[in-house]
Every structure is written in structure tokens, then in C-alpha cells.
Amino acid sequence: MGKSLFDKVWDEHKVAALSETRDQLFIALHLVHEVTSPQAFQALRERGLPVKYPERTVATVDHIVPTEQQLVRPYGDSLAEEMLQALENNTRVFGLPFFGLDSAAQGIVHIIGPENGLTQPGMTIACGDSHTSTHGAFGAVAFGIGTSQVRDVLATQTLALERLQVRRIDVVGRRGLGVYAKDIILKIIATLGVKGGIGYAYEYGGPVIEALSMEERMTVCNMSIEGGARAGYINPDQTTFDYLQGRPFVPAGDDFAAAVRRWQAMTSDDDADYADRVTIDITGMAPQLTWGINPGQVTGIDEPLPEPDNCAEEERDGVRKAYEHMGFRPGRRLAGEPVDVAFVGSCTNGRLADFRAAATILKGRRVAPGVRALAVPGSRSVKRRAEEEGLDEIFRAAGFDWREPGCSLCLAMNPDKLSGRQLCASSSNRNFIGRQGAPLGRTLLMSPAMVAAAAVAGEVADVRDFLEGPR
Amino acid sequence: MSSQMSIIKRVEGRGLVLPGNDIDTDQIIPARFLRAITFAGLGEQVFRDERFDENGAPRPHPFNDERYHGAEILIVNTNFGCGSSREHAPQALLRFGIKAIVGESFAEIFAGNCAGIGLVVATMARPLVVDLQARVQRDPLLPLLVDIENLLFGCADERFPLAMNEAARAALLGGTWDSLEQLRRDDAAIERVHRRLPPFSTLLNADGQPL
Numbered sequence: 001m002g003k004s005l006f007d008k009v010w011d012e013h014k015v016a017a018l019s020e021t022r023d024q025l026f027i028a029l030h031l032v033h034e035v036t037s038p039q040a041f042q043a044l045r046e047r048g049l050p051v052k053y054p055e056r057t058v059a060t061v062d063h064i065v066p067t068e069q070q071l072v073r074p075y076g077d078s079l080a081e082e083m084l085q086a087l088e089n090n091t092r093v094f095g096l097p098f099f100g101l102d103s104a105a106q107g108i109v110h111i112i113g114p115e116n117g118l119t120q121p122g123m124t125i126a127c128g129d130s131h132t133s134t135h136g137a138f139g140a141v142a143f144g145i146g147t148s149q150v151r152d153v154l155a156t157q158t159l160a161l162e163r164l165q166v167r168r169i170d171v172v173g174r175r176g177l178g179v180y181a182k183d184i185i186l187k188i189i190a191t192l193g194v195k196g197g198i199g200y201a202y203e204y205g206g207p208v209i210e211a212l213s214m215e216e217r218m219t220v221c222n223m224s225i226e227g228g229a230r231a232g233y234i235n236p237d238q239t240t241f242d243y244l245q246g247r248p249f250v251p252a253g254d255d256f257a258a259a260v261r262r263w264q265a266m267t268s269d270d271d272a273d274y275a276d277r278v279t280i281d282i283t284g285m286a287p288q289l290t291w292g293i294n295p296g297q298v299t300g301i302d303e304p305l306p307e308p309d310n311c312a313e314e315e316r317d318g319v320r321k322a323y324e325h326m327g328f329r330p331g332r333r334l335a336g337e338p339v340d341v342a343f344v345g346s347c348t349n350g351r352l353a354d355f356r357a358a359a360t361i362l363k364g365r366r367v368a369p370g371v372r373a374l375a376v377p378g379s380r381s382v383k384r385r386a387e388e389e390g391l392d393e394i395f396r397a398a399g400f401d402w403r404e405p406g407c408s409l410c411l412a413m414n415p416d417k418l419s420g421r422q423l424c425a426s427s428s429n430r431n432f433i434g435r436q437g438a439p440l441g442r443t444l445l446m447s448p449a450m451v452a453a454a455a456v457a458g459e460v461a462d463v464r465d466f467l468e469g470p471r
Numbered sequence: 472m473s474s475q476m477s478i479i480k481r482v483e484g485r486g487l488v489l490p491g492n493d494i495d496t497d498q499i500i501p502a503r504f505l506r507a508i509t510f511a512g513l514g515e516q517v518f519r520d521e522r523f524d525e526n527g528a529p530r531p532h533p534f535n536d537e538r539y540h541g542a543e544i545l546i547v548n549t550n551f552g553c554g555s556s557r558e559h560a561p562q563a564l565l566r567f568g569i570k571a572i573v574g575e576s577f578a579e580i581f582a583g584n585c586a587g588i589g590l591v592v593a594t595m596a597r598p599l600v601v602d603l604q605a606r607v608q609r610d611p612l613l614p615l616l617v618d619i620e621n622l623l624f625g626c627a628d629e630r631f632p633l634a635m636n637e638a639a640r641a642a643l644l645g646g647t648w649d650s651l652e653q654l655r656r657d658d659a660a661i662e663r664v665h666r667r668l669p670p671f672s673t674l675l676n677a678d679g680q681p682l
């Protein structure tokens with residue numbers, strides 16, 4: 001039996017066995033941000049420990065930064081200012097590279113890793129953020145960790161972990177009009193459930209996945225955690241290598257060719273041993289969106305909402321709670337439901353391709369009256385390149401706010417929040433109650449193009465009505 | 472986050488029943504309470520938006536229920552702690568006074584975060600959990616026991632089988648749940664892996680190029 005990429009990477013980074021089930025795993029790249037790191041740095045201080053390998057660490061600021069007047073310091077929001085200063089201070093004292101607000105490389109941690117070529121195949125990557133799974137798009141083994149583990153990585157560059165099992169997910173079939181990477185991962189989560197991935201790393205493959213661009217692959221891997229899988233990855237191939245070549249932290253010249261050979265050797269063997277295999281056929285699949293309060297409560301835009309009595313018994317309570325919070329009725333369709341807010345951004349869908357996709361819908365159209373529409377690039381680089389293409393003009397002309405980069409309305413730790421019972425068409429990744437900053441606020445997760453369609457229609461809409469081509 | 476090793480073999484106390492599946496960490500501790508550089512004070516904010524309405528008036532919620540005051544063993548259902556990896560969630564529960572959580576299943580990062588701070592996480596079969604929840608709801612004063620050594624759950628005089636992640640259990644029993652000391656034992660082994668891997672650096676030289 002051959003080995004999966006996951007097992008090859010694990011074995012290469014294993015330092016020691018700590019117990020029968022737990023290994024000490026070396027972390028090749030540690031990404032740090034302002035929210036989950038201050039207590040970890042404090043713990044180092046208390047023990048008088050340095051950061052063990054500063055060269056394997058990089059920090060940025062993304063969660064709490066405002067998306068308006070981002071560079072005007074000190075922030076009026078004193079808690080945000082305190083957190084930013086803590087990270088500025090910690091990175092200085094501990095000698096860590098910091099892509100702060102004065103850096104052209106600043107942005108959401110899961111966007112700047114790949115775009116700077118820090119994220120490379122065959123690496124182990126950890127970050128105090130559950131969407132670290134994003135980096136798996138490059139064939140890295142990447143996962144979110146808690147603050148005590150951030151401390152462990154800072155102090156030792158290692159973690160105490162149990163090996164995950166690997167589930168291979170093949171996505172096959174014909175991708176229809178208006179179906180984006182977001183629709184594919186929502187379908188996967190709906191099919192396997194929000195707890196389906198517990199104990200697993202997901203290896204995504206098959207013809208549909210292989211045909212995805214790197215940006216699309218990142219969207220898929222990003223939401224592995226919404227399916228319960230701590231890590232998700234795609235074997236690196238020519239698409240991966242082409243994306244990486246020439247990026248700042250990627251080896252250049254002959255070293256690049258050598259790196260590609262090494263990366264190729266890390267991919268899963270054809271006869272790799274998987275704990276489980278699943279095939280998902282997306283032929284005929286309509287654009288997907290969530291209707292409830294967890295990311296597995298997904299429906300097609302053309303489908304009626306589920307009857308609680310027809311749901312699996314253990315899901316019924318959750319489904320009832322979702323109807324209660326969302327105010328929708330079983331059996332009806334979401335199309336036509338008025339939306340109050342539209343948000344394009346986040347580490348799921350805040351990359352250049354996402355703004356291009358939304359702009360295709362917005363070009364020559366206007367956001368419906370009464371809809372607050374927000375476009376938040378995932379990084380400074382995304383913002384700059386979008387502006388070079390004139391995308392910002394399209395968004396502005398349509399009536400969107402074009403903002404500075406950050407996490408923004410994905411989790412509302414900055415001033416961007418829903419209010420009251422507002423309904424938000426959102427390209428982010430979580431629809432938990434309160435996630436977007438208002439305890440009664442409501443979130444519908446969907447692709448950036450679907451968000452744009454909802455913004456223009458003023459209600460949940462089928463993006464295919466805005467596109468030309470066979471369905 | 473202290474360096475003191477401490478062995479945890481059992482948790483005794485009263486129960487707090489929190490029914491429901493897929494309770495995510497955004498509910499356990501809403502993101503706005505992450506806007507701080509310490510974990511202090513998190514205990515009071517646990518389940519804030521469920522426990523209080525928009526005007527700050529208390530709502531009926533198990534964590535507000537006087538009958539559960541001082542309870543140390545939280546009893547939950549499936550996929551507890553899903554969502555964001557924030558360690559603030561177990562920290563908030565711990566600081567509220569919870570020492571062990573027993574349920575049908577747990578999200579992985581959450582369970583790992585609990586293990587690292589000595590908060591006991593254990594699972595029981597669904598019928599047992601549901602039955603236990605009903606009994607504690609009827610009588611919140613029932614003395615409960617989470618016996619980590621023998622993998623038993625005690626409710627008054629009865630004993631039921633309990634399951635735990637083996638690594639987490641070993642760490643609690645061995646007093647090594649705070650993983651840092653264990654990870655620092657063999658520096659040379661870490662250095663060997665560092666050197667074996669392809670050269671890599673996030674640091675920039677004077678020209679702004681990667682080292």
C-alpha cells in the first residue's frame with residue numbers, strides 16, 4: 001500500500017512519539033495574528049523563553065483592523081488599539097517578521113501566506129485560527145490551533161498531536177453555470193455533515209477539483225473545518241507550481257526545479273491507503289447557499305427548504321432552532337427573500353478571482369435601494385491588483401463600499417457589523433448565530449457572485465439569471 | 472499556563488445540563504470578548520448572548536439557572552465546541568468554574584484546547600447522556616463523578632462507562648496535560664528535523680529579499 005501526502009508530510013515532520021497515540025510534530029511555518037497570540041507571548045515572557053525559530057514565523061494583523069481609516073492611529077476603538085500594539089510590541093521584542101499596516105504584504109493571514117509564497121507544498125503549517133486549513137490547497141498539512149498551542153509552537157516549533165485519518169473525497173461530474181468553488185464545498189459539507197470530518201483530514205481530488213484554479217482550491221480547503229475536518233488538502237500539481245513560481249518566498253532558478261521535484265514526490269501515491277473514500281457528483285447541481293445557523297444547513301437556490309420531520313432525528317432540533325432564528329418557513333424557497341446587507345470578502349472568498357466574479361455580475365448594474373453592500377479585499381495586494389484592473393470602479397459604481405483589507409464582517413471584531421435582525425448575503429464561512437456581530441443577525445453563506453446577484457436584486461437571487469450560457 | 476505539572480485523576484461535583492447539538496464557540500464566547508490581551512474576566516461572559524437579551528436583562532438559560540450554581544461538570548450533546556478554534560471558549564468555561572465536560576461528541580480543536588488546559592472532556596453513549604441530563608435536570612444536587620483513571624461516570628451510587636481520548640487521558644493522569652514541558656525535553660531532536668527540512672525563512676534581508 002502506498003502513502004498519502006498527509007502521511008508523508010507527517011512522517012517527515014515527526015520529531016518523536018510522545019505516547020502511543022500522540023506525536024511531537026515539527027511545524028515548518030507558524031502564522032501569527034493579533035487575536036490568539038497575546039496570551040501565548042505572555043506565557044513565553046513568564047517562563048523567560050525566546051521564540052525558537054523566528055525564521056519560521058510570520059505575523060500579521062487582520063481580525064480587528066477597521067476597514068475605513070485603517071492607517072489613522074491610535075484607533076478610536078481602544079481595545080483594537082491595545083491588541084494591535086501588543087502584537088507590534090511582541091513581534092519587536094521577540095524578533096519576528098511582521099507584516100503590519102505599513103507593509104504591502106498585510107492582509108488576512110490565510111490570504112497573505114499563499115500570495116507571498118510562504119505556503120508551499122509538503123509543509124506543516126499551524127496558526128491560531130481554524131481556517132488554517134486553507135493552506136492545504138497547496139498540498140500542505142495545515143490546521144488551526146488554540147492559544148496554548150500557539151505558545152508551544154513559539155517556544156518549541158512543535159506540537160503534541162494525534163495523527164488524523166485521511167478521507168479521500170473525489171468530486172466528479174459537470175460543473176454547471178453559476179457553480180463556483182464555494183458551491184462545491186457547501187455541497188461537500190451538506191453531504192458529509194458538519195461533524196462528518198471529525199478525526200479526519202480531507203484529501204480533495206477527482207476531475208472537478210483538479211480543474212480548479214489555486215484560488216478556487218483555497219476556497220474549498222478553507223471550509224474543511226466547517227465540515228469538522230481539521231485539515232483539508234489537494235495534491236500539488238502543475239497548477240500549484242505555476243502559481244508559486246516567482247513569488248517572494250519561493251525558491252528561484254535551479255532551486256525552483258529542485259523544489260518542484262521534491263513537491264511532486266510528496267503527493268499521494270496512486271495506491272495510497274485511505275481510511276475512507278467518498279465520491280460526490282455535482283452534475284446538475286444548482287448554486288448552493290446556507291439557510292440556517294450552521295454551515296451544513298445548505299440548500300440549492302432552486303430547492304424548497306427542508307421539513308424538520310424529514311430530517312435525520314439528531315438534526316431535527318438544530319433545524320427547528322434554525323427556523324426559529326431565521327424566520328423562514330419549511331417548504332418554501334429562499335429566492336425572493338429580501339436581504340439587507342451584502343458582503344464580499346473573508347479568507348474564503350476575498351481573493352482577486354472572487355472580486356472578478358462578483359464584478360461580472362455588478363458591471364453596469366446597481367445595488368438595490370436599501371441594501372448596504374460592502375467589498376473588503378482580503379489583503380493589500382488583492383486590493384491593489386483589483387484596483388489596477390478597475391474592479392473597485394465597478395464595485396463603487398454599483399453602489400458597493402470599497403474598503404481596506406481585513407476580516408471585517410466575517411466575524412465583526414471591528415466596526416463592520418450587522419444590526420438587529422438584518423439578513424446578510426455573505427461570501428464568508430460561518431453562519432452561526434451572532435457571528436456577524438448582532439445577536440439576532442442572520443447570515444446566508446454563498447459564492448461572491450451570488451452575493452452580487454442578491455445585492456443587485458435586493459433579495460436572494462439565482463446568479464444564473466445574471467449569466468449567459470447553458471445551465 | 473503555569474509550568475506546574477498537576478495530575479488530574481477525577482472530577483467530582485454537581486452537574487450543569489446544556490442540551491443541544493452543534494453548540495459552536497461563537498456561542499460559548501462571542502467574538503467581541505476576544506478583543507483583549509488576556510483571558511481574565513472571560514468566565515462572566517460565557518454564553519453572553521444566550522444568557523442576556525439586547526438590554527442586558529437575563530434570559531432563562533442553564534448558565535443563569537440558580538439551581539446549577541457552583542456546578543463543575545457540564546453535560547452536553549453532540550459536536551460541542553464546533554467552529555472557531557478560539558481557546559477563549561474552554562478558557563471561559565474553565566473560568567466560569569467548569570472542570571469537566573461530558574457529552575456525546577466534541578469538535579476536535581475544541582477538545583484539544585481543553586486537553587491543553589486541563590479541562591476534562593469525556594464522551595458517553597447517547598442514551599446515557601440523555602438519561603443523565605434528565606436526572607440532573609430533575610435533581611441538580613445529585614453528586615456526580617468523572618473518574619478518569621477507571622473511565623467511569625458516577626451518578627449517586629451508579630457507575631457508567633465513559634470514553635476519553637487516550638492521549639488526553641494519559642496526559643491528565645501523568646500530569647503532562649500542559650504540553651510545553653514535554654515538548655521542550657529534546658531540543659536536539661527538534662533541531663535535527665529543522666535541519667533536515669528544505670531551507671526556509673520568512674525573514675528578509677536588508678534588500679527586503681527572503682533570507
Ligand code: SF4
Nearest residue numbers: 131346347407410411
Ligand atoms: S476572514 Fe473570517 S474566517 Fe478568515 S481568518 Fe478572518 S475571521 Fe477568520
